[in-house]
Amino acid sequence: MILVSIPTSYRRPHMITYEKRNELWVRHDRQKSKMSIAEVRTAITATQELAMRVEALVERRKQIVSAERPLSD
Numbered sequence: 001m002i003l004v005s006i007p008t009s010y011r012r013p014h015m016i017t018y019e020k021r022n023e024l025w026v027r028h029d030r031q032k033s034k035m036s037i038a039e040v041r042t043a044i045t046a047t048q049e050l051a052m053r054v055e056a057l058v059e060r061r062k063q064i065v066s067a068e069r070p071l072s073d
Contacts, residue, residue, distance in 0.1 A: 002018075004016065010047065010050055011047055012043040012044075012046070012047050013026070013035060013039075013040055013043040013044065024039075024040055026039055026043075
């Protein structure tokens, strides 16, 4: 038996590669199962949307900070 610990991450899905097998797994409460194509698609789309939202937030924060910063002489 192999125990794999994956830290909390917003970058999903996570893939296991072992002995020429590539598998994507998902946990539902205490159960785990191989991901369906729909679950893989949903995970990738959600990750991309989260990344875009974070980038937009960072850009808005930069604009606010630069607008509040006094100009130097």
